[in-house]
Amino acid sequence: MLKKEQNDLLTQTGPGTPMGQLFRSYWIPALLAEELPENDCPPVRVKLLSERMVAFRDTNGRYGLIDEFCAHRGVSLWFGRNEDCGLRCSYHGWKYDVTGQCVEVPSEPDGSPYAKTVQLKAYPLIELGGILWTHMGPPEQRPPQPEFEFATVPPEHSITTKRVQECNWLQALEGGIDSSHVSFLHRGDLNTDPLFKGARGNQYNLGDLRPVFEVVESPGGLYIGARRNAENGNYYWRITQWVMPNFTMIPPRGDHPIHGHFWVPIDEENCWTWSYEYHPTRSLSSDEVSAVRAGKGIHVKYEPGSYRPLANKDNDYLMDRAAQKAGRSFSGVEGFAMQDASVQESMGPIVDRTKERLVSTDNGIIMARIRLIIAVKALIDKGVAPPGIDPAHQRVRSASVILPPDQPFKIGASEALIARPAVAPASV
Amino acid sequence: MNSAAEARFRIQELCSYFPTVKVIALDTPSERVVRRVATGSWEHTTFLTAAAFSGELIDLAGRPRNLTDEVDEADLVVMVATPGGRAHAASIIGEACSRRRVMTTGVVLGGTSAPEAALSKTLLQLRPWSLMVVIADPEDYLDNMLVALRA
Numbered sequence: 001m002l003k004k005e006q007n008d009l010l011t012q013t014g015p016g017t018p019m020g021q022l023f024r025s026y027w028i029p030a031l032l033a034e035e036l037p038e039n040d041c042p043p044v045r046v047k048l049l050s051e052r053m054v055a056f057r058d059t060n061g062r063y064g065l066i067d068e069f070c071a072h073r074g075v076s077l078w079f080g081r082n083e084d085c086g087l088r089c090s091y092h093g094w095k096y097d098v099t100g101q102c103v104e105v106p107s108e109p110d111g112s113p114y115a116k117t118v119q120l121k122a123y124p125l126i127e128l129g130g131i132l133w134t135h136m137g138p139p140e141q142r143p144p145q146p147e148f149e150f151a152t153v154p155p156e157h158s159i160t161t162k163r164v165q166e167c168n169w170l171q172a173l174e175g176g177i178d179s180s181h182v183s184f185l186h187r188g189d190l191n192t193d194p195l196f197k198g199a200r201g202n203q204y205n206l207g208d209l210r211p212v213f214e215v216v217e218s219p220g221g222l223y224i225g226a227r228r229n230a231e232n233g234n235y236y237w238r239i240t241q242w243v244m245p246n247f248t249m250i251p252p253r254g255d256h257p258i259h260g261h262f263w264v265p266i267d268e269e270n271c272w273t274w275s276y277e278y279h280p281t282r283s284l285s286s287d288e289v290s291a292v293r294a295g296k297g298i299h300v301k302y303e304p305g306s307y308r309p310l311a312n313k314d315n316d317y318l319m320d321r322a323a324q325k326a327g328r329s330f331s332g333v334e335g336f337a338m339q340d341a342s343v344q345e346s347m348g349p350i351v352d353r354t355k356e357r358l359v360s361t362d363n364g365i366i367m368a369r370i371r372l373i374i375a376v377k378a379l380i381d382k383g384v385a386p387p388g389i390d391p392a393h394q395r396v397r398s399a400s401v402i403l404p405p406d407q408p409f410k411i412g413a414s415e416a417l418i419a420r421p422a423v424a425p426a427s428v
Numbered sequence: 429m430n431s432a433a434e435a436r437f438r439i440q441e442l443c444s445y446f447p448t449v450k451v452i453a454l455d456t457p458s459e460r461v462v463r464r465v466a467t468g469s470w471e472h473t474t475f476l477t478a479a480a481f482s483g484e485l486i487d488l489a490g491r492p493r494n495l496t497d498e499v500d501e502a503d504l505v506v507m508v509a510t511p512g513g514r515a516h517a518a519s520i521i522g523e524a525c526s527r528r529r530v531m532t533t534g535v536v537l538g539g540t541s542a543p544e545a546a547l548s549k550t551l552l553q554l555r556p557w558s559l560m561v562v563i564a565d566p567e568d569y570l571d572n573m574l575v576a577l578r579a
């Protein structure tokens with residue numbers, strides 16, 4: 001349970017809000033690089049943290065992310081022409097470069113300095129790991145570039161997709177931290193999904209549907225350990241990483257790629273769910289890439305021409321009651337991603353946490369909320385940079401390991417929980 | 429209908445349920461924390477200590493309390509320990525909870541930066557009897573957890 005003011009604090013991320021200020025401390029994923037595939041390609045509308053912007057790639061290959069609306073009459077620059085190193089408003093021809101600087105006002109006399117007085121809000125865009133990242137905070141507080149391993153391995157080792165999720169970012173994130181839902185919501189998919197099946201660890205999962213959870217603070221967020229009995233009195237641990245504020249990494253299975261998410265607020269009632277898949281020491285196989293493209297694993301099939309999932313709330317997520325009844329699917333919704341999204345969206349645009357009845361296994365969620373509240377207050381009151389900005393906090397891995405019964409997993413798996421180039425992940 | 433409009437028609441009813449929680453300090457340092465937390469305003473939560481456990485729990489006024497009776501009326505038992513502390517009561521409390529199918533949570537305060545040996549010692553005592561384990565540094569984690577659980 002949260003008080004209303006706490007729920008508001010954590011869920012509101014627009015300009016001028018405390019949580020919005022926290023998000024504006026980080027580099028966040030803004031677009032897939034493939035959305036701006038070539039110089040002078042069509043611009044793309046982007047809404048992040050309740051700010052409407054337009055992204056474009058100019059004649060020289062420079063990326064821009066600027067206020068969507070022309071300073072002149074407020075026309076959307078998405079209708080503009082991307083030409084000659086700038087985005088030109090289709091209404092009266094005002095033109096802006098990638099920094100948001102107006103460079104031409106055709107109605108003014110030749111040589112007029114007027115254009116120089118017009119500056120749209122603009123944010124940087126950098127390409128890393130097939131993603132265009134932006135930092136929406138003050139330039140003087142710009143952090144080092146992201147160092148999440150999935151974004152820094154060779155391109156053939158990694159693939160990332162994104163989808164619109166129609167609920168507030170926090171309830172989507174909390175689904176990623178809540179390991180206890182896996183044995184129910186996703187039951188049935190572990191042994192059939194091409195990006196999950198075949199791992200020895202699956203047998204531990206399916207042999208023990210009531211794992212014991214252990215939550216431990218990490219430098220950048222949390223480790224969430226799920227413990228099951230293994231051979232010889234040892235424990236099989238699956239350790240999820242949460243890096244503040246919105247990054248999670250799911251423990252690996254066998255030699256499958258590691259996967260995880262970013263949840264980025266679009267506005268208070270929608271977010272982007274980013275889903276990555278990577279392997280630290282090898283290229284992804286063509287089968288793995290095909291599976292991602294086919295919407296397997298944590299990825300989805302799309303409505304044509306969009307990043308909205310094909311299964312969505314308007315079609316009841318293509319619920320298959322026959323599969324549910326026959327036990328082929330616990331939830332009746334196909335695929336891990338939409339199983340998660342369907343239940344999270346059903347909670348409403350912003351779930352009312354004053355009414356919820358948390359239980360002890362929700363301690364991961366409880367601790368994450370506490371860490372977020374502490375970080376927001378420290379940032380607002382004292383200017384303290386929040387956890388997760390330091391690149392060392394981002395160079396992490398999830399892990400699945402077998403450890404002796406008395407060993408703290410944070411210590412027993414300490415090396416496995418750090419991203420080390422050319423070192424295989426710890427996975428069972 | 430957009431998601432906000434749809435959500436407006438949810439039944440608005442306040443939750444009046446408060447679980448009965450027993451918070452039990454397992455060692456002397458954790459008893460100090462539990463005594464502080466107990467000064468807060470709680471609905472159905474009892475604060476006890478087993479720091480000097482010899483078969484019975486002790487309430488914070490120093491009165492003996494029967495373990496079985498306490499567990500019988502609990503929805504949740506929270507065992508609080510510190511790394512390297514004397515958490516030997518965990519097995520007896522945990523077994524009583526297990527017999528009555530009462531949920532248990534082990535909270536290790538100050539565990540994030542503790543030496544491995546001390547933390548291992550405590551985990552070895554807590555893990556078999558805790559269906560949820562939390563290792564937290566901030567001392568007020570216990571307060572926040574109890575609020576979140578409507579304790």
